[in-house]
Amino acid sequence: MSEGLETTRGFEAALRRIGEERYHHRHPFNLRMHAGELTRQEIRTWVRNRYYYQTRIPIKDGMILAKSASADFRRDWIERIHDHDGQKPGEGGLELWLQLAVAVGLDRAEVESLAHVLPGVRRACDAYVEFVESHDLLESVAASLTELFAGDIMVVRIAAFEKHYPWVAAEGLRYFRSRTHQAPRDADWGLRFVLENADTIPDRQRCVAALERKCEILWGLLDAVERVCTRPEVVTHASVRSDEQTGKTTVVLPERVLNLGGSSGEILARCDGRKSAEEIAEALQAAHPEGRSVADDVHEFLDEMERLGAIRRLPAVE
Amino acid sequence: MKAPRPYNLIAELTYRCPLRCPYCSNPLDWKAVGDGLDAEAWARVFREAAALGVLHVGLTGGEPGARRDLAEIVRAASTADLYTLLVTAGTPIGAEGLAPLVDAGLRSVQLSIQDAVAEESDRIAGTACFEGKIEFARAVRALGLPLVLNVVLHRHNLGRVAEIIRLARELDAERLELANTQYHGWARLNRAALLPTAQQLEDAAQVVREARRAGPRPEIQFVLPDYFADRPKPCMGGWGQRALVVTPDGSVLPCHEAGRLPGLEFWNAMDRPLAACWAEAPGMNAFRGEDWMPHPCRTCPERARDFGGCRCQAYFLTGDAARTDPACALAPQHDLVVAARSEAEAELVYRGRAP
Numbered sequence: 243m244s245e246g247l248e249t250t251r252g253f254e255a256a257l258r259r260i261g262e263e264r265y266h267h268r269h270p271f272n273l274r275m276h277a278g279e280l281t282r283q284e285i286r287t288w289v290r291n292r293y294y295y296q297t298r299i300p301i302k303d304g305m306i307l308a309k310s311a312s313a314d315f316r317r318d319w320i321e322r323i324h325d326h327d328g329q330k331p332g333e334g335g336l337e338l339w340l341q342l343a344v345a346v347g348l349d350r351a352e353v354e355s356l357a358h359v360l361p362g363v364r365r366a367c368d369a370y371v372e373f374v375e376s377h378d379l380l381e382s383v384a385a386s387l388t389e390l391f392a393g394d395i396m397v398v399r400i401a402a403f404e405k406h407y408p409w410v411a412a413e414g415l416r417y418f419r420s421r422t423h424q425a426p427r428d429a430d431w432g433l434r435f436v437l438e439n440a441d442t443i444p445d446r447q448r449c450v451a452a453l454e455r456k457c458e459i460l461w462g463l464l465d466a467v468e469r470v471c472t473r474p475e476v477v478t479h480a481s482v483r484s485d486e487q488t489g490k491t492t493v494v495l496p497e498r499v500l501n502l503g504g505s506s507g508e509i510l511a512r513c514d515g516r517k518s519a520e521e522i523a524e525a526l527q528a529a530h531p532e533g534r535s536v537a538d539d540v541h542e543f544l545d546e547m548e549r550l551g552a553i554r555r556l557p558a559v560e
Numbered sequence: 561m562k563a564p565r566p567y568n569l570i571a572e573l574t575y576r577c578p579l580r581c582p583y584c585s586n587p588l589d590w591k592a593v594g595d596g597l598d599a600e601a602w603a604r605v606f607r608e609a610a611a612l613g614v615l616h617v618g619l620t621g622g623e624p625g626a627r628r629d630l631a632e633i634v635r636a637a638s639t640a641d642l643y644t645l646l647v648t649a650g651t652p653i654g655a656e657g658l659a660p661l662v663d664a665g666l667r668s669v670q671l672s673i674q675d676a677v678a679e680e681s682d683r684i685a686g687t688a689c690f691e692g693k694i695e696f697a698r699a700v701r702a703l704g705l706p707l708v709l710n711v712v713l714h715r716h717n718l719g720r721v722a723e724i725i726r727l728a729r730e731l732d733a734e735r736l737e738l739a740n741t742q743y744h745g746w747a748r749l750n751r752a753a754l755l756p757t758a759q760q761l762e763d764a765a766q767v768v769r770e771a772r773r774a775g776p777r778p779e780i781q782f783v784l785p786d787y788f789a790d791r792p793k794p795c796m797g798g799w800g801q802r803a804l805v806v807t808p809d810g811s812v813l814p815c816h817e818a819g820r821l822p823g824l825e826f827w828n829a830m831d832r833p834l835a836a837c838w839a840e841a842p843g844m845n846a847f848r849g850e851d852w853m854p855h856p857c858r859t860c861p862e863r864a865r866d867f868g869g870c871r872c873q874a875y876f877l878t879g880d881a882a883r884t885d886p887a888c889a890l891a892p893q894h895d896l897v898v899a900a901r902s903e904a905e906a907e908l909v910y911r912g913r914a915p
């Protein structure tokens with residue numbers, strides 16, 4: 243993967259190519275968002291979950307600050323934290339995102355509480371923070387270069403929301419508007435830093451890998467959001483039964499017998515191709531109000547069942 | 561010893577088969593064994609199996625389609641409340657022969673194909689059958705049954721794994737089993753001609769990884785052949801643990817090769833209740849659980865995963881079924897497998913030099 247990395251120009255081209263090929267503007271969920279195909283529920287789920295990502299950004303930026311011994315660097319980088327957190331309560335990117343949440347019909351306090359963030363989204367975002375924690379300044383800045391591609395996606399997104407999702411009030415889109423100029427400014431600065439400081443091929447390779455990793459993380463976030471909006475359905479050829487000997491839920495498939503314990507029967511009974519995975523998780527929670535949160539377990543179980551061929555996922559519908 | 565509950569019955573309905581695959585693991589003397597159990601006897605086996613806790617039956621052979629009373633047998637299995645999987649090469653059932661089986665309660669089909677291209681597939685099968693198989697696969701889906709495709713991989717088709725996956729997608733297969741040749745039965749005789757090289761396997765593994773990334777279906781199973789993995793495969797969920805095989809003449813075995821191990825006494829479902837054949841036959845108990853295990857399996861942390869490997873392979877390679885499977889890198893006789901592997905590499909070099 244070192245082709246072209248001998249020259250600064252080749253290095254920059256390699257970084258930009260990653261964006262072309264792997265940035266989440268190509269993710270099916272984003273493509274559908276921009277084509278106006280998402281349901282209200284999907285938009286809400288995305289906004290609620292993406293908020294978790296937003297909350298991690300200033301944390302990782304704080305970590306990056308602490309990695310630099312240069313006052314010039316810190317003076318510049320700290321701008322990002324100001325952008326996100328604002329100079330006082332009621333300002334900044336996080337606040338604007340909450341306004342978006344309200345505009346799409348979510349409860350502000352609920353979103354802020356992070357109580358319903360999906361496990362897959364949490365994992366993806368935490369992985370980003372951990373990446374920055376465990377890698378050096380250069381790689382951390384390189385990972386942030388997805389901003390290079392963010393400006394364009396915001397322009398597309400604003401147009402898509404205005405055109406396809408008129409039910410979202412215009413004030414809700416202020417976050418996107420703010421990013422159309424912030425992201426390219428930050429990215430130019432970050433890019434210059436990376437180009438100047440990665441002057442060996444191994445360093446450049448590390449930067450490329452960091453940016454790829456970051457793209458994977460953003461991709462994983464959308465994967466998780468997309469999946470909970472689908473409607474799981476037990477495949478018609480599966481035989482779901484309650485075992486005569488054990489009383490446990492058993493699923494028989496062409497090539498395997500699954501012995502399932504716990505609430506798997508209750509979950510599978512709800513996989514009728516009508517309810518979304520998220521609704522199934524909520525229903526299960528409602529059925530066990532005294533217990534701890536079951537959403538994580540439900541989503542992990544559904545993933546496992548899909549992998550084993552017991553359920554398939556139908557796309558979301560309005 | 562208290563026998564565990566079996567979940568899966570492998571019903572070998574016949575050894576007859578119209579194909580002639582060089583890696584077939586059926587006994588070499590299959591012609592000498594007739595189809596001992598009639599449909600009524602199978603019906604009894606199915607009922608007894610269900611009472612033992614079995615939920616799933618694989619109707620296999622040879623070629624189960626070679627039996628004229630197949631529909632009756634399928635009906636008996638489904639009446640016993642077993643989930644049925646027909647394991648077939650597609651002929652002689654044919655697309656038209658499927659509907660009566662579905663009416664009789666057939667739930668799913670595993671179809672073996674030999675390759676993704678007709679000439680190669682027919683060459684391996686020893687007869688022109690590829691087009692018929694494709695038609696058969698489409699009929700399976702048209703009738704709403706899930707389709708499992710099984711392709712035995714070897715040196716001559718490993719390079720076409722991508723095409724095979726494409727074909728599986730196109731046929732809307734639920735699952736694709738890319739089985740690497742096991743070197744028992746006929747395949748032992750042809751071992752040197754079939755063994756793939758490590759590079760071939762590595763390339764195929766890469767193709768499989770990419771295909772898996774593209775989506776969950778078809779589920780792709782790809783297992784390295786024993787000769788190239790450094791741990792043995794878990795055998796049928798453990799000897800006499802989860803599955804039982806009933807052969808065309810009624811013998812009850814832990815796996816379809818086990819009947820060929822000398823000195824093991826298995827019982828016959830025609831003579832005794834299936835429960836006794838499963839729980840009490842001396843052969844069934846010979847390698848059940850962990851008490852029989854030799855060093856190093858006895859204390860190995862992986863023994864619950866692979867159960868010490870394949871008894872039959874241990875026997876074929878070392879002459880003693882109670883040894884650690886030489887496919888395991890920890891086995892005292894692992895060098896036997898290493899030698900076989902270099903045999904494959906050596907032959908390839910020789911071929912490469914030929915004009």
Ligand code: SF4
Pocket residue numbers: 794795796814815816817818869870871872873
């Ligand atoms: S003993 Fe060997 S041949 Fe028999 S099932 Fe196990 S692995 Fe297969």
Ligand code: SF4
Pocket residue numbers: 791792856857858860861862863864866867868869884885888889890891
């Ligand atoms: S030593 Fe035995 S139990 Fe351990 S990995 Fe090898 S075969 Fe399996």
